[in-house]
Amino acid sequence: MDSSDVLLEARGICKDYGPVRVLFDVDFSLRRGEVHALIGENGAGKSTLVKILCGLIPQTQGELTYKGQPWRPLGVSEAERQGVVMIHQEFNLAEDLTVEENIFLGRELRKGWLLDRRAMRRLSREILAELETDIDPTARVRDLSVSQKQMVEIAKAISRKADVIIMDEPTAVLTSHEVEILFKVIRRLVQSGVSIVYISHKLDEVKEISQRVTILRDGHRIATEPTEALSADEMAVRMVGRSLEDMFLPKTPPPEVQPVLTVRDVTVPGFAYHCSFELYRGEILGFAGLIGAGRTELFEGIFGLRPRAGGFVERAGRPVEIYSLKDAINCGMVYLSEDRKGKGLITLMELAPNLTLMSSVREAGFWLRRREELQELERAIGEYDIKAPSLRSLVAELSGGNQQKLALAKVMAIDPQVIVLDEPTRGIDVGTKQQIYQFIHDLAATGKSVVVISSEMQEIIGLCHRVVVMRSGRIAGVLSGDDITEEEIMLYATGVKGAA
Amino acid sequence: MRSTPMAQETPRTAHLMWGRLTALGPLIALIALIALGAAINPTFLSVANLTNVLSRTAFIGIIAVGATLVIIAGGIDLSVGSMAAWIAGSMIIIMNRLVPATGTGWITILIGMAVGLLLGMAAGLVNGLVSTRGKIDAFIVTLGTMGIFRSLVTYFADGGTLSLNFGVRATYRPVFYGALLGIPIPVLVLIGVALLGGLLLNYTRFGRYCLAIGSNETVARYSAIPVDRIKTLTYVFQGLCVGIATILYVPRLGSASGTTGLLWELEAIASVIIGGTALKGGSGRIWSTVVGAIILSMIGNILNLTSAISQYLNGAVQGIIIIAAVLMQRGVRKGE
Numbered sequence: 001m002d003s004s005d006v007l008l009e010a011r012g013i014c015k016d017y018g019p020v021r022v023l024f025d026v027d028f029s030l031r032r033g034e035v036h037a038l039i040g041e042n043g044a045g046k047s048t049l050v051k052i053l054c055g056l057i058p059q060t061q062g063e064l065t066y067k068g069q070p071w072r073p074l075g076v077s078e079a080e081r082q083g084v085v086m087i088h089q090e091f092n093l094a095e096d097l098t099v100e101e102n103i104f105l106g107r108e109l110r111k112g113w114l115l116d117r118r119a120m121r122r123l124s125r126e127i128l129a130e131l132e133t134d135i136d137p138t139a140r141v142r143d144l145s146v147s148q149k150q151m152v153e154i155a156k157a158i159s160r161k162a163d164v165i166i167m168d169e170p171t172a173v174l175t176s177h178e179v180e181i182l183f184k185v186i187r188r189l190v191q192s193g194v195s196i197v198y199i200s201h202k203l204d205e206v207k208e209i210s211q212r213v214t215i216l217r218d219g220h221r222i223a224t225e226p227t228e229a230l231s232a233d234e235m236a237v238r239m240v241g242r243s244l245e246d247m248f249l250p251k252t253p254p255p256e257v258q259p260v261l262t263v264r265d266v267t268v269p270g271f272a273y274h275c276s277f278e279l280y281r282g283e284i285l286g287f288a289g290l291i292g293a294g295r296t297e298l299f300e301g302i303f304g305l306r307p308r309a310g311g312f313v314e315r316a317g318r319p320v321e322i323y324s325l326k327d328a329i330n331c332g333m334v335y336l337s338e339d340r341k342g343k344g345l346i347t348l349m350e351l352a353p354n355l356t357l358m359s360s361v362r363e364a365g366f367w368l369r370r371r372e373e374l375q376e377l378e379r380a381i382g383e384y385d386i387k388a389p390s391l392r393s394l395v396a397e398l399s400g401g402n403q404q405k406l407a408l409a410k411v412m413a414i415d416p417q418v419i420v421l422d423e424p425t426r427g428i429d430v431g432t433k434q435q436i437y438q439f440i441h442d443l444a445a446t447g448k449s450v451v452v453i454s455s456e457m458q459e460i461i462g463l464c465h466r467v468v469v470m471r472s473g474r475i476a477g478v479l480s481g482d483d484i485t486e487e488e489i490m491l492y493a494t495g496v497k498g499a500a
Numbered sequence: 501m502r503s504t505p506m507a508q509e510t511p512r513t514a515h516l517m518w519g520r521l522t523a524l525g526p527l528i529a530l531i532a533l534i535a536l537g538a539a540i541n542p543t544f545l546s547v548a549n550l551t552n553v554l555s556r557t558a559f560i561g562i563i564a565v566g567a568t569l570v571i572i573a574g575g576i577d578l579s580v581g582s583m584a585a586w587i588a589g590s591m592i593i594i595m596n597r598l599v600p601a602t603g604t605g606w607i608t609i610l611i612g613m614a615v616g617l618l619l620g621m622a623a624g625l626v627n628g629l630v631s632t633r634g635k636i637d638a639f640i641v642t643l644g645t646m647g648i649f650r651s652l653v654t655y656f657a658d659g660g661t662l663s664l665n666f667g668v669r670a671t672y673r674p675v676f677y678g679a680l681l682g683i684p685i686p687v688l689v690l691i692g693v694a695l696l697g698g699l700l701l702n703y704t705r706f707g708r709y710c711l712a713i714g715s716n717e718t719v720a721r722y723s724a725i726p727v728d729r730i731k732t733l734t735y736v737f738q739g740l741c742v743g744i745a746t747i748l749y750v751p752r753l754g755s756a757s758g759t760t761g762l763l764w765e766l767e768a769i770a771s772v773i774i775g776g777t778a779l780k781g782g783s784g785r786i787w788s789t790v791v792g793a794i795i796l797s798m799i800g801n802i803l804n805l806t807s808a809i810s811q812y813l814n815g816a817v818q819g820i821i822i823i824a825a826v827l828m829q830r831g832v833r834k835g836e
């Protein structure tokens with residue numbers, strides 16, 4: 001391939017955080033009009049590499065060239081002006097501004113001295129329409145769901161006249177439907193000469209959309225290959241460094257004797273209406289549906305995190321009144337939020353306080369027990385395979401997938417009986433995903449009950465004993481056994497089947 | 501799950517060094533200020549002058565300890581100065597009324613002190629409950645109570661001054677002017693309150709929850725932390741601190757009026773900021789707030805001792821110091 005084809009190139013990149021090196025002599029090149037996937041385990045250094053490419057952090061060693069010139073952007077805004085735009089793994093939206101204000105943040109359209117709001121609204125609508133979402137451009141970002149925020153991030157990036165778009169796990173919270181739309185947009189962009197760096201843990205996506213793939217492991221570049229030369233399995237093996245057995249274990253549906261959780265006719269105004277379902281002991285119950293189906297909000301309502309109107313909840317056959325998360329925890333129930341940064345972890349705090357933040361609420365003591373907290377952290381690091389620079393790191397210093405594992409460890413620290421996991425494998429690499437599935441499987445096998453809300457079809461199908469499909473705030477159907485197939489779920493999710 | 505090789509003894513990276521640097525900033529500034537004062541006028545370093553400065557720091561320092569917790573938990577309390585005046589006025593009225601019954605001795609004073617503490621905590625409770633239950637910004641709530649407390653004391657005093665009974669005043673006097681082992685009582689109390697504040701912040705679940713709420717209230721809520729209760733408690737603690745400061749203040753002048761404690765809220769908040777606590781909450785240190793308070797009052801003292809700058813410019817110098825403190829902290833953070 002002709003070298004003049006290369007738009008953005010990195011040679012010999014090293015990155016140190018203090019005494020710890022996280023990137024070792026990494027080479028990377030991006031050609032004009034290609035989709036170049038970047039894959040690797042959690043903490044392999046993918047986000048670090050692309051942050052260097054877009055000027056967010058400086059490299060310790062190594063050279064960058066962009067359009068044939070040395071590339072040393074002084075920060076993100078300069079990089080954006082030069083045409084290098086990034087979609088961050090952890091969202092980078094101004095929560096209190098509207099969708100359209102975010103899309104045009106930093107390059108507002110003007111008419112003379114004044115903002116040209118009308119033009120910005122029109123363009124926002126066009127971009128959002130292209131992404132086939134029904135997000136209102138005037139909605140406040142704070143009020144959006146995580147997947148809607150992700151769509152806004154994408155809209156913001158493609159609205160900038162970019163030559164290079166870096167996407168750091170853009171699909172971690174999207175359902176297959178939205179992923180298809182994103183791919184359509186990517187194909188159109190690539191046709192018009194835009195180059196894309198695409199980070200994802202979903203290897204079938206990588207297979208489908210990219211032309212080349214670079215594999216990182218522990219900060220080293222293992223390989224750069226044409227995508228067609230590797231199967232998804234081969235990719236997984238090369239990034240994890242060992243072969244993967246089956247992702248999912250055989251299911252053993254529990255006997256439906258007495259439900260541990262009964263939800264009847266619960267309504268969460270604005271989001272979910274008249275929802276009823278049971279959860280049995282030892283069961284893994286999936287919740288599927290398109291974005292905006294109201295799954296997250298339904299459970300936030302059940303857990304007392306949102307106002308609820310009507311309906312009742314029984315725990316092991318006894319009615320319970322849950323008005324706050326504390327009530328729910330006292331009933332042995334926990335909820336892992338899908339919104340890691342906004343609701344899950346305090347990123348500027350250390351790991352141990354984050355880990356024990358929820359479980360400490362149940363304790364009676366007045367004093368902190370720092371030594372025990374650290375012991376608990378060490379245990380969690382071992383049990384959940386969390387890679388941290390040190391025991392006293394801040395959460396922000398962990399890679400995205402490792403933050404997710406910490407968030408999971410945090411809710412499990414209260415030793416719950418009913419566990420609701422909202423997108424439990426968001427941003428988690430394939431090897432670890434398998435471990436988390438094993439973990440969920442073991443929870444159920446020991447008699448706990450797990451609800452898995454997920455936009456990943458494979459996860460729902462491979463893991464769950466029964467699947468509740470929601471559509472527009474209502475339960476459209478419940479599938480079990482051999483009925484749990486992608487086609488069947490989509491029929492309910494899109495309203496072809498079932499009551500809407 | 502599989503075990504991870506983890507660097508056990510990795511020293512903490514940049515943020516720790518940054519933390520250390522900003523942590524020492526206020527102390528370095530204080531030492532520089534002391535050196536400057538000593539250079540300008542040798543009497544600055546005299547024991548009499550230093551104890552005088554520290555005693556006068558005590559009021560603001562004690563209040564600022566409370567303000568640190570409020571601010572760390574993401575709140576703000578603008579009412580503390582007026583609250584002090586209102587508590588002082590109420591204490592004086594009650595003690596004066598008690599004289600016929602309980603005399604001018606310690607019983608009267610102890611009752612007065614108890615009233616001071618209770619009123620402080622009650623006022624804090626009101627601030628806390630109105631802003632959390634009513635979901636009104638603390639800035640607005642305490643702006644309102646600031647006006648209410650101030651006008652109440654003016655009303656009690658009928659626009660003039662409330663004076664403490666002379667007999668009581670004589671008995672009460674040592675609480676401000678006395679000393680134990682050569683250390684003025686107000687300074688001892690300041691040390692005690694600062695220790696208490698530090699203990700609460702760093703060693704209790706309450707302190708941890710304050711930090712969590714100030715960093716990210718939503719995460720705190722999603723971790724089942726009783727956000728409203730914790731926030732309210734910070735205002736109650738702030739009220740307690742104001743009560744303690746007022747107990748020390750009343751014997752100093754033996755009177756209260758509509759101008760008692762004027763602008764104390766600003767000095768308290770300024771101490772917190774000079775001490776390096778971010779106004780947006782989520783992090784902060786008690787001892788550096790105390791250093792901040794000392795820096796503020798030392799500036800006034802040094803200006804008194806020199807003729808180079810008019811002491812009428814005290815406020816201007818303080819203002820410059822506050823802004824410089826924030827700029828410096830930001831500079832260190834960026835240079836990370």
Ligand SMILES: Nc1ncnc2c1ncn2[C@@H]1O[C@H](COP(=O)(O)OP(=O)(O)OP(=O)(O)O)[C@@H](O)[C@H]1O
Nearest residue numbers: 017022042043044045046047048397398399400401
């Ligand atoms: N600010 C920081 N200080 C110290 N170490 C850091 C910092 N940011 C990242 N690291 C470390 O650098 C390594 C690489 O992190 P990076 O975020 O690039 O991983 P990643 O490949 O994007 O992983 P994931 O798939 O989980 O998102 C991790 O071990 C992480 O702990």
Ligand SMILES: [Mg+2]
Nearest residue numbers: 047089399400
């Ligand atoms: Mg990452």
